[in-house]
Structures are given as structure tokens and as C-alpha cells.
Amino acid sequence: MSVPTTDGDFLSRVKKTTHSLTARRRPWADFLDLSAFSLPLSLSDATTRITQNLTHFRVNYTIILLLILFLSLIYHPISLIVFLLSLVAWFFFYFARNDALTVFGFVVDDRVVVGALFAVTVTGLVLTHVWVNVLVSMLIGVALVILHAGFRSTDDLVMDDQESPYGVLLDDLDNSPHGAYTGF
Numbered sequence: 001m002s003v004p005t006t007d008g009d010f011l012s013r014v015k016k017t018t019h020s021l022t023a024r025r026r027p028w029a030d031f032l033d034l035s036a037f038s039l040p041l042s043l044s045d046a047t048t049r050i051t052q053n054l055t056h057f058r059v060n061y062t063i064i065l066l067l068i069l070f071l072s073l074i075y076h077p078i079s080l081i082v083f084l085l086s087l088v089a090w091f092f093f094y095f096a097r098n099d100a101l102t103v104f105g106f107v108v109d110d111r112v113v114v115g116a117l118f119a120v121t122v123t124g125l126v127l128t129h130v131w132v133n134v135l136v137s138m139l140i141g142v143a144l145v146i147l148h149a150g151f152r153s154t155d156d157l158v159m160d161d162q163e164s165p166y167g168v169l170l171d172d173l174d175n176s177p178h179g180a181y182t183g184f
Contacts, residue, residue: 031060036153046150053149061149065141072130072137079128086121093117 030036040046054061066087073080093101094113101108125134 026057026060028060030156031057033156036156037151038153040150049152049154050146050149052154053152054145056154057149061145064145065138068137068141068144069134072133076128076130076133079125079130079133082124082128083121086117086124089120090117 040049069083070080073083094110094117100110101113122131125131
């Protein structure tokens with residue numbers, strides 16, 4: 001009996017997705033470069049820094065948030081198992097799939113999938129009585145992320161147009177009937 005090719009395809013997609021997610025992670029040396037930290041000059045500068053850093057370091061920030069959440073659950077083994085199971089569900093039902101999710105012949109919208117996964121994750125963690133831990137750890141994690149993003153200068157970051165929070169606006173310039181701006 002032969003193994004269906006869909007299992008091989010699925011495993012290769014999981015491998016490809018994992019490689020893609022780790023490839024988008026920025027080097028920790030760049031992330032933690034102390035010479036890149038300074039006070040923002042204004043509120044506008046701070047919000048620009050936060051926007052650009054959240055875009056540029058999004059995988060690093062996600063890793064930090066998940067690590068803080070994981071550490072908050074370390075003394076709650078049942079909750080930790082529920083959390084790890086929900087991470088596996090997120091990976092398989094959202095991140096590792098390229099095609100639309102189909103259930104009983106009906107295509108399920110991605111927003112429904114995200115809502116269902118979020119509801120299952122929150123319900124599982126609430127039923128294991130760690131919702132306070134999760135809330136506090138997320139508040140701490142978000143505060144650390146915002147502080148880092150606000151104080152880390154963006155002068156040394158190299159972002160392509162697709163990564164920039166203004167990428168959509170910049171794309172239109174290249175496709176304009178007048179051509180891209182090249183200067184005088």
C-alpha cells in the first residue's frame with residue numbers, strides 16, 4: 001500500500017511555511033543593537049518608529065510575545081498543553097495552508113477560521129483558569145514591544161517597498177502613467 005502524495009505535499013508545505021517564517025525573522029544582533037536606541041524627537045517620530053519597527057521586526061516581536069506567554073504558563077502544565085495544542089491548530093489550520101479551508105464541500109472564509117481559532121484558544125485557556133496569567137503576560141509583552149519599537153531608531157533599517165507600511169502607496173507610483181519618480 002502506497003502513501004498518498006497529499007501527505008508528502010502537506011509535509012513539504014509545513015516545511016516551506018516554517019522556513020518562510022524563520023527567514024522573515026531579523027537578526028537578533030540588529031534587533032538588540034544598543035547604538036540604535038534613542039529618544040524620539042516628537043510624538044510623530046515615535047509613531048513612525050513604532051509603525052516601521054512593528055513591520056520590520058514583526059516575527060521577532062511575535063517570538064517575544066509567545067515566549068512571555070509560554071513563561072507565564074510554565075507552572076500550569078495543563079494550560080501549557082492546551083496552549084501548545086492551540087499553537088499546533090493555528091499552524092495547521094491557518095499558517096501552513098495555501099488553499100482555502102473546505103468543510104463538507106463549503107469554503108470557509110479566513111476570517112471565520114481566525115475567529116474560530118481565537119475563540120478555541122481563549123476558551124481553552126479560560127477553562128484552565130489561567131486567563132489572568134494570559135492577560136497580564138500579553139499586557140507586559142505588548143508594553144515591551146511598544147517600548148522597543150518606540151525607542152529603536154529606524155535610520156539603519158533597510159526595508160523594501162513591500163515591507164514598508166507605506167508599500168501600497170509606493171506601489172502606485174511605479175505603475176503610474178507618468179512612470180516612477182526619478183528626480184530632475
